[in-house]
Amino acid sequence: MRGNLTRIREVAPRSRVMAVVKANAYGHGLVPTALCLADADAFAVARLEEALALRGAGVRKPIVLLEGVFNAEQLAEAARQNLEIVVHEREQLVLLEQAPPGHRFVVWLKIDTGMNRLGFRAAQVDAALASLVSMGERLHELRLLTHFASADEHDSPLTGQQLAQFAVLAQGRSFARSLANSAAIFAWPDAQAEWVRPGLALYGVSPFADQVGSALGLAAAMRxxxxxxxxxxxxxxxxxxxxxxxxxxxxxxxxxxxxxxxxxxxxxxxxxxxxxxxxxxxxxxxxxxxxxxxxxxxxxxxxxxxxxxxxxxxxxxxxxxxxxxxxxxxxxxxxxxxxxxxxxx
Ligand SMILES: Cc1ncc(COP(=O)(O)O)c(C=O)c1O
The missing domain is CATH 2.40.37.10 (Lyase, Ornithine Decarboxylase; Chain A, domain 1)
Structure with a gap:
């Protein structure tokens, strides 16, 4: 896994790496994987419980909750554990607005550029940003994130469209950006930006149907x-x-x-x-x-x-x-x- 991290840094030399370790690090063991990948710049998980397990094991690096939090208790816990949160819908903005002051969050605003799963649509982004900026005392830093639906399909037009839409929304704004999953890191260099978010590639496996991991310079971590x-x-x-x-x-x-x-x-x-x-x-x-x-x-x-x-x-x-x-x-x-x-x- 360390070799794979090195390979990813080689392919995306200007990006920081958020190692995606959700779902028990894709079956590789959440805590052992995070300890092994101590050189990653941050970790990303889907659930609060996963983040707490990492903190409990002594992981001090930034941890991003990819789906954010869903109630005030989770938000308070995220503050106590100094977790970074994704905000992808209005209710999460409201939760943040209503949070007692004291902790300044790193907030990743998730923009839906075509996956149609999580995130604010283009037309809602200005309002969401304005609302976040108005909560200055709860904010340490604001960053932008989107997720690709088809980056593993070389001939899909969707990734280019998603990239273009994200570029328009991010233009003129100085926020750090994160777009690329494993497939985009390798196939869409324009998507690398300040942060990449590899999961599968860290485990040495290819996201592409027509290539195995070794063809990308990766080595399978699981036997x-x-x-x-x-x-x-x-x-x-x-x-x-x-x-x-x-x-x-x-x-x-x-x-x-x-x-x-x-x-x-x-x-x-x-x-x-x-x-x-x-x-x-x-x-x-x-x-x-x-x-x-x-x-x-x-x-x-x-x-x-x-x-x-x-x-x-x-x-x-x-x-x-x-x-x-x-x-x-x-x-x-x-x-x-x-x-x-x-x-x-
Ligand atoms: C938001 C987000 N970013 C990054 C990843 C990592 O994707 P991959 O394992 O394809 O690199 C995932 C995984 O599903 C994800 O949901």
Whole structure:
């Protein structure tokens, strides 16, 4: 992850880096990730609880609440913990107006430039800014932020439009700006601005459908690994697993690996999805069950109980597994369940 941070700084040399560590740092462990990335300029989380966990672990760097706060108690806690807040709707302006004076917040005004999820629309920005500026004694610094909907799609016109709209709104104003997620950092250098907000790239994974992380100079930080707990012979014509969805076309050897949808492997993974057993690529055979998968290791020599089985990692890109599952790497990484022990190496 440190190497990936260095790579991001290389690609966006003029930007400060807000490391996005929400959702348990995309499955990598919130606190260990933040401690590992101590050189980041700030951290970004989605929920107050995540910010409190970081402060509780001694993280003193700026922490941004990407969705802001939703009531006065949360705002008071954000003040106590010196958290930076995103303000994306009128109610949050009102909360800030009504807050007892005393703490001066760093406020990130979120502008909706086309994602249509959170943020003030262009026509509302002047009023929101005026309202914030009028609360001078509650404000340490005001900054501007937007989020891209399609920065990972090279041929989408939307990112250019979002960039242009944001540029118009930010023009003539001296506020620090943040636009770029991982995809925009790499694909839209014009979007880098004062702050970038990488999540996925920090974990060494590519946001682009046609490239893996290593092609961007990143290294996968997570290896999801389990163990072969049984090896069995299956005769030609026999099926394996629930629903009998895999049928041996020849006498086969099948390794049973401890790991299933209870650990975060999608049940939608089809037959043939690669799994590394004994360091060799083998193919998923039959349905993912809660605690186990079966892997056809007929062509792999000397597989035995206790062998490591890699579900994804530096040697088997999570991007590839995600495409087999019909999903995105984000969902696989975030979906690794609580019962999977995290080991730092
Ligand atoms: C507001 C915001 N900024 C940045 C990110 C990081 O995005 P990525 O992981 O694609 O770099 C996210 C993640 O969803 C986000 O919601």
């Amino acid at each position: 999801l690994v389990s163990t072969v707990i049984a090896v069995r012979e299956v005769l030609a014509g026999e099926t394996v697993g629930y629903g009998g969805t895999w049928r041996a076309t020849r006498d086969s050897r099948v390794a049973i690996v401890a790991g299933g949808y209870g650990d975060g492997l999608p049940r939608s993974l089809p037959n043939g999805t690669p799994v590394l057993v004994h360091g060799r690529r083998a193919a998923l055979a039959g349905r993912v069950s809660m605690d186990m998968i079966a892997v056809d290791v007929t062509g792999v020599d000397a597989v035995q109980v206790g062998d490591a089985a890699v579900l994804w990692g530096p040697e088997l890109p999570v991007e590839e597994i995600a495409s087999h599952a019909g999903t995105i790497s984000y969902e696989l990484l975030c979906g690794v369940s609580q019962r999977v022990p995290l080991t730092l190496v």
